[in-house]
Amino acid sequence: MLTLAHYLVLSAIIFSIGIAGVLIRRNLIVMFMSLELMLNAVNINLAAFSNYLQQMTGQIFIVFVMAVAAAEAAVGLALIISLFRNKQTINADEINTMRG
Amino acid sequence: MTPQAMMNLVSIAPEVLMTVFGLILVVLDVMTKGEKKSMVGYFGIAFMIITALISQPAIGGKYLGFGNMVMWDTFSYVFFVIFALAYTLTTLGSVEYLRDKGILKGEFYTIMFFSIIGMMFMVSAFDLTVFYVGLETMAISMYVLAGFNKKCAKSAESGVKxxxxxxxxxxxxxxxxxxxxxxxxxxxxxxxAEALKNGAAENATVKIGLILMLAGFAFKISAVPFHMWAPDVYQGAPTPAAGFMTVAPKAAAFASLVRFVWIALEPVAGLWGTFFSILAVLTMFYGNLVALSQTNVKRMLAYSAISHAGYMMIGLVAMNKEGYQAIALYSLIYAFMNIGAFTLLGVLKNKGMVEDERLESFAGLAKKNPMYALGMLIFMFSLAGIPPLAGFIGKYMIFMAAMKAELYWLAVIGALNSALACYYYMRVTIYMYFNEPEYEVDATIGRSAFITSFIGAVVVLAVGFFPSAFISFVKHLLV
Structure with a gap:
């Protein structure tokens, strides 16, 4: 029998993988994918809580999160492309022209 | 129409109006060409003025609609006026800079306009769903603005970061x-708030959730230790966009934070009060100390923006009527002085140097371009909080709010920090007035930059010399 706790643990694991991915990986595309993982962990959490509380609010919020994630993907990929055109790299360690 | 439906409509009317105007701006953008693109921005200003005139709520009036999700009251209105002013000043001052860099495009104004709709929703939100959507509308627009100069590696880098x-x-x-x-x-x-009062506050789930949420908020207001993005982003972004980014999104984040923590988290005031007072101290000290060692003025202003967030956090922790009046007043004054400073910074051009905003570029400007030096002097003194300029009034109000809440130690630390901050603001003026230039610099103020810096300087002086009229106006609006 799956309980609320199972879903929460699952989403916490996915969220941690996402955070670790953003902090550890140096490829911007992989970092971006990790960000999406974080948002998907949020969606699992919302769906689980929504079912547990027998409310629609959480499920409605999921739609907003997905819409925003899509908009973010469009802008983020465009920014990464514009960076690549300027510097020929998408390695996060090499985007360090500003210091101080 | 039922009264409830009417109320819903009134509560959301300013945002709807702004959205319609924003769509009109998109059409106008298609209809204009080349040099005329700045018209899009000017139409945007006209639309903001219309919205501001139509949507002013009655003093003390509260329009809560859509099942307590959106609130339009004087607090939302005052912050809308602050965003509109930031937009107006940035638009007026940015034309020459954008033309110079070859990025005079209608999108610049349209995106700024839409980001303001997001900010309005953030401030009006009485529900986390509305708040989140408003926040992202604002944030996504800001990513675009930061990376707006596609041809410039720094701008692209700042956008991605x-x-x-x-x-x-x-x-x-x-x-x-x-x-x-x-x-x-x-x-x-x-x-x-109701659930927290009834014992949910003891729940570990809530505690973890609140800590994560407050950390997320701290990122948005660039509080130390969640600040590391701010200097790079502000330095790399096109200068007018950076000026806008240091003012409007920060004001929006603070206003929504005031709403959220004062209303929803009122029962756990001790928890976030400690959190934010620690962050305020760290933010002020870190921002000011690191700004001391900067040789790039734009980066120095970025660190100064961090430290100013620290001052505003004192008003947040105070949690009294004076506190939110002070935050609104501070954001308003900050809009004039910071956008003024960034506009003047955008005017400065080195001949043949890679970096435009070096401290050495300011050397000897007082002789060559006295108007420019005088303008910069006023903004720098005001940012440092030297009486009798507007920046001092802002800080004074913040510290008074802290005194009222018996947070004397925070007020003292704040005052110490504004003394510390004098050093790096003064250094710019010392370079301008007492140092000899090492290389040739062009600081001719164009017409549009002149208008913005003139408005900024006049308001900074006027508020500084006649604070009571201004303060009573804000207090009248925010009862």
């Missing part, structure tokens, strides 16, 4: 929100 960190902090905020939702059973501020 802002995007990664911004999305990361949104993720944390959201994950915290889900826990708060799960434990309190609601997204509504009032219902969250």
């Amino acid at each position: 802002y995007f990664i960190i911004g999305a990361f902090s949104s993720g944390m905020l959201l994950f915290g929100m889900t826990y708060v939702y799960g434990a309190t059973g609601s997204m509504n501020y009032l219902e969250i």
Whole structure:
């Protein structure tokens, strides 16, 4: 029998993988994918809580999160492309022209 | 129409009006060509003025609509006016800079306009759903603005950095929100407060959720230790966009934070009070100390923006009527002085040097371009909080709010920090007035930059010399 706790643990694991991915990986595309993982962990959490509380609010919020994630993907990929055109790299360690 | 439906419509009317105007701006953008693109921005200013005139709520009036999700009251209105002013000043001052860099495009104005709709929703939100959507509308527009100069590697870099960190902090905020939702059973501020009062505050889930949420908020207001994105982003972004980014999104984040923590988290005031007073101290000290060692003026202003967030946090912790009046007043004054300073910074051009905003570029400007030096002097003194300029009034109000809440130690630390900050603001003026130039610099103020810096300087002086009229006006609006 799956309980609320199972879903929460699952989403916490996915969220941690996402955070670790953003902090550890140096490829911007992989970092971006990790960000999406974080948002998907949020969606699992919302769906689980929504079912547990027998409310629609959480499920409605999921739609907003997905819409925003899509908009973010469009802008983020465009920014990464514009960076690549300027510097020929998408390695996060090499985007360090500003210091101080 | 039923009264409830009418109320819903009134509560959301300013945002709807702004959205319609924003769509008109998109059409105008298609209809104009080349040099005329600045018309899009000027139409935007006209639209803002119309919205501001139409949507002013009655003093003390509260229009709560859509099942307590959106609130339009004088607080939302005052912050809308601050965003509109930031937009107006940036638009007026940016034309020459954008033309110079070859990025005079209608999108610049349209995106700024839409980001303001997001900010309005953030401030009006009485529900985490509305708040989140408003926040992202604002944030995504800001990523675009930071990376607006596609041909410039620095701008692209700043855009990507802002995007990664911004999305990361949104993720944390959201994950915290889900826990708060799960434990309190609601997204509504009032219902969250109710649930917290009835014992949900003891719940570990709520505590984890709140900590994650507050960390996400701290990212958005660039509080130390969540600040590391700010200097790079502000330095790399096109100068007018950077001026806008240091003012409007920060004001929006603070206003929504005031709403959220004062209403929804009122029962756990001790928890976030400690959190934010520690952050305020760290932010002020770190921002000011690191700004001392900067040789790039734009980066120095970025660190100064961080330290100013620290001052505003004192008003947040104070949690009294004076506190939110002070935050509104500070944001308003900050809009004039910071956008003025950034506009003048955007005017400065080195001949043949890679970096435009070096401290040495300011050397000897007083002789060559006295108007420019005088303008910069006024903004720098005001940012440092030297009486009798507007910046001093802002800080004074903040410290008074802290005194009223008996947070004497925070007020003292704030005052110490503004003394510390004098050094690096003064250094710019010392370079301008007492040093000899090492290389040739062009600081001719164009017409549009002149208008913005003139308005900024006049307001800074007027507020500084006649503060009582100004303060009573804000107090009248924010009862």
